Each structure stands twice: as C-alpha cells, then as structure tokens.
Amino acid sequence: MLRIICRTALSKPQNYAISTSLVNPHHHKHFSSKANKNTNDKKNQPEDSKKSKSKPSDASAAIQSESATLVEEMELSRARARHLAEDDQDPSLDVGPKNRPLFTKTPSLSLLSRKDVCTYFKFSAGELNEVLPEGLPMGMLIEFKESMRHALLVRQSFLDLRDNFRRIVDPPMLSSNGPKVRKQVVLDGPRSCGKSIMLAMLVHWARDEGWLVLYVPRGWEWTHGGYFYKNPQTGLWDTPLQAENVLKARSLFDMDFLKYNESRLRELPCQILDPIPLGEGAGIGYMKGVDSKEIPEGSTLYDLVQMGIQQTHAAVSVVVRLRKELSLVKDIPVLIAIDQYNNWFTFSEYEEPVTIRSCRPVHSRELTMVNAFRSMMHDEMMVGSFSHSTAVGKLRKDLPDVPVDARFNLPRYNVDEAATVCHYYLRQRLVSREVFTEENWKKVYYLSNGNGVEMRSLVPLMR
Numbered sequence: 001m002l003r004i005i006c007r008t009a010l011s012k013p014q015n016y017a018i019s020t021s022l023v024n025p026h027h028h029k030h031f032s033s034k035a036n037k038n039t040n041d042k043k044n045q046p047e048d049s050k051k052s053k054s055k056p057s058d059a060s061a062a063i064q065s066e067s068a069t070l071v072e073e074m075e076l077s078r079a080r081a082r083h084l085a086e087d088d089q090d091p092s093l094d095v096g097p098k099n100r101p102l103f104t105k106t107p108s109l110s111l112l113s114r115k116d117v118c119t120y121f122k123f124s125a126g127e128l129n130e131v132l133p134e135g136l137p138m139g140m141l142i143e144f145k146e147s148m149r150h151a152l153l154v155r156q157s158f159l160d161l162r163d164n165f166r167r168i169v170d171p172p173m174l175s176s177n178g179p180k181v182r183k184q185v186v187l188d189g190p191r192s193c194g195k196s197i198m199l200a201m202l203v204h205w206a207r208d209e210g211w212l213v214l215y216v217p218r219g220w221e222w223t224h225g226g227y228f229y230k231n232p233q234t235g236l237w238d239t240p241l242q243a244e245n246v247l248k249a250r251s252l253f254d255m256d257f258l259k260y261n262e263s264r265l266r267e268l269p270c271q272i273l274d275p276i277p278l279g280e281g282a283g284i285g286y287m288k289g290v291d292s293k294e295i296p297e298g299s300t301l302y303d304l305v306q307m308g309i310q311q312t313h314a315a316v317s318v319v320v321r322l323r324k325e326l327s328l329v330k331d332i333p334v335l336i337a338i339d340q341y342n343n344w345f346t347f348s349e350y351e352e353p354v355t356i357r358s359c360r361p362v363h364s365r366e367l368t369m370v371n372a373f374r375s376m377m378h379d380e381m382m383v384g385s386f387s388h389s390t391a392v393g394k395l396r397k398d399l400p401d402v403p404v405d406a407r408f409n410l411p412r413y414n415v416d417e418a419a420t421v422c423h424y425y426l427r428q429r430l431v432s433r434e435v436f437t438e439e440n441w442k443k444v445y446y447l448s449n450g451n452g453v454e455m456r457s458l459v460p461l462m463r
Contacts, residue, residue, distance in 0.1 A: 080429050084148055093427055097419040102427060104154060109162070109205040116154045118420045123150040131204050133260050134217050137196035137339060138389065139453075146456060147428045153421060157410055158198050161185070162205055165381060169209075169333045184376035184403050186341065187385040189410035192453040196339050198410060199385040203337050211333040212264050214326065216246070216373075219340035220390045223348035223364045227282045230352070231316075236368040237350060240282045243315035243369060247308045247322075264332065265302035270295055271328045276321060281312040301325055320372045327380050334380060336373065341384030344374045345395055365400075375401035412450030415442075421452070425459045435462045 087093050096102040096119065104119040106112050112121065128136060128150065144150050160179075167181050187195045196217075203215045216222070226241035275292035293307065293314055304325065308318030326334050338344075344364045351359035364370045376382050384402075386395075398404060413421060422441035425431060440462045448454035 081148060083429060087427070087429075096423045097416075102420070102424060103151070108208060109201065110208055112154055112159060112162075114156070114159070117156045117159070118416050119154055120151040120420070120424055121154050123152070125150055128204075130260065131207050132200060132215070132217075134215050137200050137217055139192070139194070140197050140200060143197075143456070147425065147430070149428060151424075152197060152201065153417060153424070155194070155198075155417060158201055161187075161198065161202060161408065165202075165206070165335070168381060169211075180405075182403075182406060182408075183379065183381050184406045185383045185408045186376075186399075186402060186406045187383065187410055188407050189386075190412055190451075191388040192451045193410050193412045194452060195385045195410055196387055199337055199339055199383060202383065203335070206333070206335050206337075207260070209333075211335055212261065212268075212326070212329065213335045213337060214322075216338045217340075219338050219384075220343045220387075221245070222370055223343050223350075223367060225349065228350050228362075228367075229280050231279055231368065233277065234368065236371055237362055237366055238279050238316040238368050240280065240312050240315045243308065243319045244282075244312060246319055246369070247305050247315065262302060265305060266300050268301045268325075268329055268331065270299045270301060270304055270325060272321065272324060273297065273299075276307065276314050276317045278311075278313040279316055284312070287313055316368050319369050323372045327378065336380065336382040338373065338382075338384045340387040340390055342386040342395055343390055344370050345399055376403060376406060377401050413445070413452060413455070414450065415445065418442075418445040418450060418455065421455060422459060425456065430456075431459050431462050 094102045100119075102120060104112070104116040104121055106116050106121070109121070140152070143152070164179070164181055164185070168183060187199060189195055200217070203213050206213050222239070222242050226239055228237050228239045230236070231238045273295050275294050277292050278287055278290060280286055293311070295304070295307075301322070304318060304322060308315045308322075326336070346364060347361045348364045348367060350362040350367075352362055354360050365374065376384070397407070419441065422436075422444060426433065426436050441459070444455055444458045444462070448458055
C-alpha cells in the first residue's frame with residue numbers, strides 16, 4: 001500500500017530543473033512487444049501486400065531526431081558541469097541533513113572514524129587509477145558519472161570491515177569484549193547494497209597501508225571466454241589467456257598490475273624453487289622438447305610474474321605458484337580480494353565434448369586458476385564479494401571451502417544514510433531545490449527500499 005501511495009505522489013506533474021542527460025526521453029521506443037508490432041504492421045499494410053517497405057525519408061528523419069536529442073542532452077550535461085564548477089566556490093552548499101557537513105575533511109580512508117559516518121569522502125581520479133589499476137567496479141563508475149564527482153558515502157559497515165582486518169595485523173587493537181575477527185570474509189547482501197564498492201574501498205585502504213593486495217574486480221572473467229584445454233597432468237582445465245590477463249591486470253585504463261606492486265614484489269624472494277610446469281600456449285600448443293622452466297636461485301615474485309607475462313605456456317602455472325607464494329609471505333600483510341566471487345561456485349561457460357551430439361558443462365571448481373584461489377580454508381586474509389549483476393542466482397548458505405561464519409551481510413541504506421545520499425544528489429544538481437523536501441526524499445527512500453541504484457534514478461523524478 002505504501003509503495004502505491006509513493007508512486008502516485010511521485011507521478012504528479014510539475015516543472016522541475018534537472019539534467020535530462022540521465023533519462024532518455026525516447027526510452028519507450030525500445031520496449032515494444034512483438035504482438036503490438038505485428039498488429040501495427042497489419043494496419044498500415046495494404047490488404048494485397050505481404051511486405052512493408054520503409055521510406056528512406058522516414059529513416060533519415062528518425063536519425064536527425066535522435067541526433068538532435070543527443071546534442072540537447074550533451075548541452076544540458078555541459079551546462080550542469082559548469083554550474084557544479086561554480087557551486088564548488090560556495091561552501092555553504094555543502095550541507096547535509098540537519099545542517100551537518102556533507103563532505104568529510106578526513107584526508108584518508110585509514111583515518112575515518114565514527115564521526116565521519118554519513119558523510120561523503122572525496123577521491124581524485126588520478127589516485128583511483130593509481131591505487132586500483134585493475135579497474136573500478138561498474139557501480140562505482142556509474143555513480144561517479146551520474147553524480148559528476150568522485151565521492152562515496154562513508155558507511156559504518158565499511159568501518160567495521162576495515163577495522164576487522166586492521167585488528168588482525170595490529171594485535172594490540174584486539175579486545176576481549178570486541179567483535180570476533182575473521183580472516184576470511186564473504187560480502188553478501190541484497191542487490192545494489194554496495195558490496196563491490198565496499199570491496200574496492202577496502203583494497204584502496206589496504207594498499208594505502210602498504211599491504212600487498214591481489215585484487216580481482218571481475219571474477220566472472222575467470223570462468224568465461226578465451227582458450228581452454230584439459231591439462232593431462234592435473235585433470236583440471238587451463239585457461240592461459242585469463243592467466244595472462246590476471247598477471248597483467250588488463251583493465252579499461254590499460255594499466256599494468258606491476259606498475260603499482262612492482263616495488264613490493266621485487267623485495268619478496270621466491271620461497272618455492274621447483275620448476276614451473278609448461279602447458280599449452282593460447283592457440284599455439286605445447287613447446288617442443290620442453291615441459292618445465294627453471295626458477296633461478298635468488299628470483300623474486302616480480303621475476304615470477306614476469307615469467308608468466310612473457311611466456312604464455314607458463315601463465316597458468318605461474319598464477320597457481322603465485323597463490324602458493326603469497327601464503328608464505330610474512331614480511332608484509334597480504335590480502336586476496338575477489339569480486340563476483342559467487343561465479344566460482346557455479347558452472348562455467350566451458351563445455352567438454354562427450355559424444356558427437358552432447359557436451360558436459362565444466363564446473364568452475366574444475367578450472368585450474370579458480371581451484372587454486374577459491375578456497376578460504378587457510379590462514380591467509382581473503383575477501384570475496386558476491387555480485388548479483390552476473391545473474392548467477394542464489395547460492396546455498398553453506399558453501400564448500402568457505403568457513404561457516406565468513407558471511408558479512410551488508411544492508412541497504414538506512415534512513416540516515418538515505419538522507420545524506422539524497423542531499424548529496426541535491427548538491428550535485430540531480431534534482432532542483434524547489435521540489436526537494438524531506439517528505440519527497442523519504443518517499444524515494446521507502447519506494448526504493450534503500451536500493452542505491454533505484455534511489456539515484458528516482459531522485460530526479462521528485463515533484
């Protein structure tokens with residue numbers, strides 16, 4: 001009943017000034033049923049004709065109309081950007097609910113405390129590209145694009161997660177009355193509650209602290225696409241292209257994982273000097289007369305990674321060896337962070353031919369790299385984040401190779417967080433001040449049930 005009332009209130013027509021670059025006024029054109037299309041075609045066709053012919057002038061007019069709409073949206077977006085630049089000169093606009101500061105002045109994620117909860121922390125684009133060269137989660141990119149600012153909400157749940165790992169590395173912080181520390185954590189929760197963003201912020205914090213972090217922002221890519229073959233030595237399926245991408249950390253920013261971690265990797269010697277088994281190269285088969293590659297004495301983890309990058313036959317084995325080497329590092333804290341972790345508990349895209357007409361789906365646990373990294377039954381620090389964007393489906397609570405108490409359920413926005421989020425979108429001109437009221441933003445909150453994505457899309461529709 002409440003949702004119906006809110007929808008009715010938000011649907012009342014009223015003029016308001018917002019950027020239309022985020023809403024496509026012609027979106028309804030993309031949602032026409034096949035039945036309606038066939039009905040319209042029959043009405044427009046002569047009875048003695050079975051085929052319809054579109055006029056070139058109609059297509060040209062449609063293209064011109066779409067071009068005009070695109071130009072208009074770009075102009076509105078540029079105008080909004082100019083206004084935001086002018087607003088930055090007026091600190092009086094940086095006010096959140098109950099006249100509290102909207103942005104925190106705390107300079108780093110490490111220094112954030114409870115007083116910073118329900119404020120926004122500002123990032124710089126250059127800093128994010130440097131600290132997270134593997135790429136940012138899609139939710140974070142969309143938030144930055146639509147709000148036109150690199151800033152994220154400071155949530156108490158993030159501070160709890162950060163302090164959990166901080167207490168592991170800094171034993172004096174442990175308290176007998178405090179919460180139990182967990183070295184292995186699985187971030188779970190409803191859709192669009194910020195799991196991937198929280199994981200990226202945790203990786204950012206850990207690297208600021210000097211930790212060595214292996215960050216996989218797209219675990220889905222480990223189980224889809226590329227060349228794959230069954231390794232006769234292990235009985236598992238090798239994916240050399242994915243292994244090469246992990247070592248290079250190819251991303252939208254085309255930056256190298258080694259560019260950030262090179263100094264740390266050069267300081268860590270290889271503790272396992274067994275030869276690296278060579279497999280098939282991506283599309284080029286095995287090397288003739290060579291089945292392994294020696295690791296010279298005195299080699300570092302940097303040399304190990306370079307071996308996997310330069311020689312595709314060794315890429316998968318190097319990734320597996322790197323996992324074993326990271327478990328032996330004691331000089332600096334090591335964190336393994338996997339986003340889209342739930343993809344590693346279902347079937348992959350690959351199939352094994354069984355007969356001429358049938359294939360057997362290959363489970364993710366049968367992939368060599370996933371098999372090496374999926375388990376949490378060890379003493380190293382590891383975080384896996386579930387992602388509903390990959391449409392894996394709901395998994396059972398007791399996952400194999402995962403501790404029973406590893407689940408960290410992240411809630412959606414509460415009322416206080418939603419208030420700050422809505423005031424932030426007001427500050428970023430996603431809605432005009434003439435229609436922004438406490439009653440309206442609460443309608444948005446209750447209608448979306450605290451879903452961050454839905455709130456961002458509903459705020460501009462205030463009336």
